[in-house]
Structures are given as structure tokens and as C-alpha cells.
Amino acid sequence: MEINIHQLIEGARKAKGLTVIIDVFRAFSVACYAVENGVKDLIPVGDIGTAYRLKKENPEFILMGERGGIIQPGFDYGNSPSSIEFVDFSGKTIVHTTSAGTQGIVNAVEADEIITGSFVNAQAIIDYIRMKNPAIVSLVCMGWEATEEADEDTLLAEYIKNVLEGKSVDFNAILHYMLNESKTGKFLDVRDASAPPEDFDLCMSLDRFHFVLKVEPFGESLVRLQRINAITRGVERYDTIKQA
Numbered sequence: 001m002e003i004n005i006h007q008l009i010e011g012a013r014k015a016k017g018l019t020v021i022i023d024v025f026r027a028f029s030v031a032c033y034a035v036e037n038g039v040k041d042l043i044p045v046g047d048i049g050t051a052y053r054l055k056k057e058n059p060e061f062i063l064m065g066e067r068g069g070i071i072q073p074g075f076d077y078g079n080s081p082s083s084i085e086f087v088d089f090s091g092k093t094i095v096h097t098t099s100a101g102t103q104g105i106v107n108a109v110e111a112d113e114i115i116t117g118s119f120v121n122a123q124a125i126i127d128y129i130r131m132k133n134p135a136i137v138s139l140v141c142m143g144w145e146a147t148e149e150a151d152e153d154t155l156l157a158e159y160i161k162n163v164l165e166g167k168s169v170d171f172n173a174i175l176h177y178m179l180n181e182s183k184t185g186k187f188l189d190v191r192d193a194s195a196p197p198e199d200f201d202l203c204m205s206l207d208r209f210h211f212v213l214k215v216e217p218f219g220e221s222l223v224r225l226q227r228i229n230a231i232t233r234g235v236e237r238y239d240t241i242k243q244a
């Protein structure tokens, strides 16, 4: 298995094989919280205009996401896991657009298969890659606004790669670095209310969820994130849970 780490939009465009689009702060952490809370269809889009159009055509849809980290006019939620941690989304459709994470999905045009990446489902991602055993794995770190590399995304990519290659990992050291040294780790502490400090803990909550989110076609031109549950952690058994 060849495992490559790529960065930012150009990295997403180069990604081949089984591709993990990584965005720890916060797109693919908040996506896991939304899916855990029962969302029926989670539709990632790159263009905010597409999000507004979908809402206009389907007023019952929920808009979630950000530009510059800030919730946008007409949006129901920003990109903050703490704002949705206890929201019941059963039966709902969410359209999600962000500056970095969802841009990676729409740019990974060479990938055979795309799943999302965050620490909250790291072990499930590792187990899923092992189960699929592809020739090439691409780990794409989306960074800040998809233009500047971010520590947390690169650290997750290295964590996944090291585990897959049988090397040791130390999540406590990662956490310590993110809390005390990383510029992007401190970022959440000083931001406005749309990125409250609680988001740090929720995004760095290792293996809180035992599913991966796989990108699959949805309708004529959209994609959605399909939940694939890990039945047994660390063992190569998976069950595909079709969303209702």
C-alpha cells in the first residue's frame, strides 16, 4: 500500500486511490456530529451559491457552514460542533459548505473513492482503509481556507499513515502540541463566538465515532456523505448503513 500525504487544493486535485479529505478544524468533525445526530442526507458543496439555491428550492433544507470561519447570512448553523452537539437532525437534510473541507471534496476529481478525515473517527478511517486494502491511499490536508497548511490536519495524516505502517503513535503528544505550541490550535481560543473554545475539545475527541463518511453521488450533480459504521473496532468487518 502506497500512502501519500498531500496538502491543500492542489493536493486534492492530485489525490489518487482511496482518498481521505482531512479537515479537523472543523468541517469533518462537525459533519460527524451531524451524522451522529441523525441527519438523513448531508450534502457537501463547494460553492456557497449552490447552497443558497438548494435552500431556495427546498426550504426545509438546513444550511450549515462558514466563510472565514463565520456563519453566513441565511445559514441555520455555522461550522461549530458545539452548536450542534445536542441538536436532533433526524430526517433532516443538511447542505454543508466550508472554506477548506468541502472544497477538498469537490476538487478530488482523480480519486477512486473519497472519505472524510478527522480525529473524531480516526480509528474507523484506519480500519476502513485496512479493510479496502487499496494500492494507493491519498491523505489530503485541507488546512486553513485551503490555502495555508494547518498542524492538526497534517498531524492526523501522519497519525493515520503511521498506524497503517505499523509505527507507534502518541495522541497525547499531539494534543499537547496542539494545545501549547500550534498556531492553529490556539486559533480556536481567540476567535469570535462562531468558533468557541469548546470546539477544540470536540474536534480533538479521538475516536468518539466509529463510522466513516463516504462521498457518494446524490441526484444528478450533487454528492452526499454516506455513513459506514464500524461493527468491530480494529477488526476488518464493516456494515454499510444505508440512510433512510
Ligand SMILES: O=C(O)[C@H](CS(=O)(=O)O)OP(=O)(O)O
Residues within 6 Å of the ligand: 023, 025, 026, 027, 028, 066, 067, 068, 069, 070, 079, 098, 099, 100, 101, 102, 143, 144, 145, 146, 195
Ligand atoms: O470554520 C472553520 O473552522 C474553518 C475556517 S477556515 O476557512 O479554514 O479558516 O473552515 P473549514 O473548512 O472547516 O476548515
